[in-house]
Amino acid sequence: MRPLLALLLAGLLAAAAPARADTELTFYYPIAVGGPLTKVIDGLARDFEKEHPGIKVNPIYAGNYDDARIKALAALKAGQPAQISVLYSIDLYELLEQGVILPWDDVATAADEKAWLKAFYPSLMMNGIYKGKVYGIPFQRSTIVMYWNKDAFKEAGLDPDKAPANWNEMAQMAAKLVKKDARGNVQRWGVMVPSTGYPYWMFQAFARQNGHDLMNPEGNRTNYGHPDVIAALQYWRDLGAKHKVMPQGTVEWGTLRQEFTEGKTAMMWHTTGNLTAVKNTAKFPFGVAMLPASKQRGSPTGGGNFYLFKKTTPEERKASLAFVKWMTTPERAADWSIATGYVAVRPEAYETPKLKEYAAGFPQAVVARDQFKYATAELATFQTGRVRKLLDDAIQAALTGQKTPAAALKAAQGEAERLLKPYR
Amino acid sequence: MKHVYGWLLLTPAAILLVGFTHYPAAATLFDSLFSTGTGVRPSRFVGLANYAALTDDPIFWQVLGNNAWFALGTIPSSMAIAMLMAIWVNDRLPGRALARMAYFTPTVLPMIAVANLWLFFYTPQIGLLDQIGALFGAASHNWLGDPDTVLACTMVMVIWKEAGFFMIFYLAALQSLPPELEEAAKIEGASRWYFFRRVTFPLLMPTTLFVMVNATINSFKLVDHLFILTKGGPDNASSLLLYYIYQVAFSFFDTSYASTLTVVLLVLLASLAVVQFQLVERRVHYR
């Protein structure tokens, strides 16, 4: 009799206990630019919780993009909670292959939610769409822009407010900007484009400007061997080897910004993520321009998207959607852009008073936005690590004169074909 | 009774050793016979296919070659410099305590810190090396961006780090040499060089062998600097086997191929063990 009573009592107590009130969202995010941005994210999470009682948000700073991916995947494997994460936009295929993500279309079913999916810059959506479905919502994105030293331009007799608009102009202007000392050693180069760190990213810009993308949207084919692409690499190499406006060999990603601010190069191609740093350290007036055109203008996008994981309950999915929508409202996109230097991910953000005022005082900030209509997705395919490294190696081989651009790219294409064929 | 006791004492250490050395080594070999599994395609037995891919992989051969050059470039030179340092520090040199400290300091720095510091040395134009060169009228050079110089640059850095460490062993050995030998040599009017060549150097043989084995193991193990300096570039010119294994396993997620590469590394290390064992057996001159 006694045990039964105890059981009954326990059952009553359990029924009477309050139902679990909060949906909890854990998300991993990376930071690739310097600064105390974890505080900003934590603040945003707290603000969201205030406006949405019943949802708890737990942001976990995960290091850089690689760390974030590894952590998120490891957590999922270990059965630890992770509902959404900000991961590299180009991790898409790896995540698909691991079978861990869900398209946002599956949860964004209401009319306003569908409209929200379309509110972002199309070029930023490219890396997140697979077979017509949206897997990645843009959050912290960047593109490449050209920085130029206005004092150096003046010194060389060029109009300090006009940046080169196409490849020919860039080569010619750069030639005028090269400064040599009495012994003939170069004191200042005309232009520098980094070829370590993310050479494939820089090269995508050249290729796009010459009219060709490097991969297809399905992520199972690359075009490294196309004549336009080879010509693009040839131009890059010629800058150093033929026109002598750029150092030969590879140009170091990490030290380039300092070389620019020290006046060792008059122009540089670099990520918008460097904007704030250059603004704070350059002792000369500088301009920021869209990259020059060949057949057209072009630049790849970069950065991180929000992904939704499969291992989520319906409540968690709804909460995730609410959170990500909230994080990407025009006001918040504007705030995030000003705080970090990343581009604001939707057109409406640039219409907000805050961003308008910021852009009025610092017009360099909107150049990246103007370049969006020419932007293309960052290089992403299945087996993305290997396929990218093939291109990186080919670029470095060509720039250091070890192989001709044609030979390097054709070899890379052959290998990439071998890797990607099984995915067709 | 004693048998049981012996094994009992050994057990905790044995578990960890087997668990993290012997078992993984065997598992790596086993793993290299399978393909890498993904979320949607499970792993399957492929026999020696991974090894075939290995022989076709140009990066593998490049990396192996780099390791060979790296070993050749760093081991003899760091040993020679270490011996020189030890001799200098051992003599009654004025300021030798300071010199000794200077030589040994790189050893207590982590390789990552060393790479951070040396990156500045090698930066073209604004870097220290080029600035000093400019004083003498030399043109700026892209040290780390030129495939012909990058490996040599990493070698110099590693020699800087390791020589002081090896110096210690030579110092210990020198200090244990009986002083009568040198006095006898002086009496007979032998020059310092003669004394070194005929007496000191042969007596230092055991240390030299020990240092050589250590240096060789280190040359396979030391890849930390690549994370900061070159990430293996340009075009794998500075990449090393262990770094390539890291890339394949953690950037490409191709764990089977990484296991295959690891097996090669293990075989290399194992052959080293055999060679060392034989050398120690035969050529060492013990008093």
Add this chain to the structure above:
Amino acid sequence: MNAAGRRAPSLETAAAWLLALLWLSPLLYAFWAAFHPAEYATRLELLAPLSVDNFAKAWTYAPFPRHFLNTVMLVTMILAAQLVLCTLAGYAFARFEFAGRDIAFGLVLVQLLIMPEVLIVENYRIMSRLGLVDTLLGIGLPYMASAFGIFLLRQTFKTVPRELEDAARVEGCTFLGVLWRVYVPLARPTYLAYGLVSVSYHWNNFLWPLIVTNSIETRPLTVGLAIFGAPESGVDWGVISAGTLMAVSPLLVAFLLFQRQFMQSFMQAGIK
């Protein structure tokens, strides 16, 4: 030892000093870049103004205190475990005759060549299965049974005269009692030497901790320094130098204060 106290010729002295200066220059440069504002990082003008801005900046860019704490905990944990495990194993090899002892010892020595760093792929998988990824224990576990430590202690224990053990036995000590009363105290110099070597090694270890950890709460100084030194937005020499100096200073200061002990330890370890 040069009992004669002969002064080396001054050309050699000069060469030795030049080498010493050369050897110190990277560190000297780091001090220069860290204590001067960014513009002077690449310009070595003697009268440049000093500043500690770089340190302040570096302090906010990477959580050095946390990394420092992690490293201290890691190194202490590893050393403590090593001392216990290697003592027991060294004792077993030195004083016990058991079947398969020599083979076991050979297998132990394998670890001298095949270190955990080489087996990163498989060890990571093991840690993953044990649920120890991103924990300090995960970093330390593969190193706790140190072949080097076992080897050193075995050599040391072998030199302890049997009479001492017998005397203790007569007084009624168990095997472990003998270990604790007789062997351990006599091996103190070895423990000290080994301790310094182990601490130095694990303080500066990088590759395995990099792979196993992915959060601030577990990353040691070396990994923190690497991430700090290679951001996507490019490097800033002054800040990098400041951060690097902060990260290496504990060990460097300890080394400068206890130079003799450090070097003696390494020497001792080497002789064995």
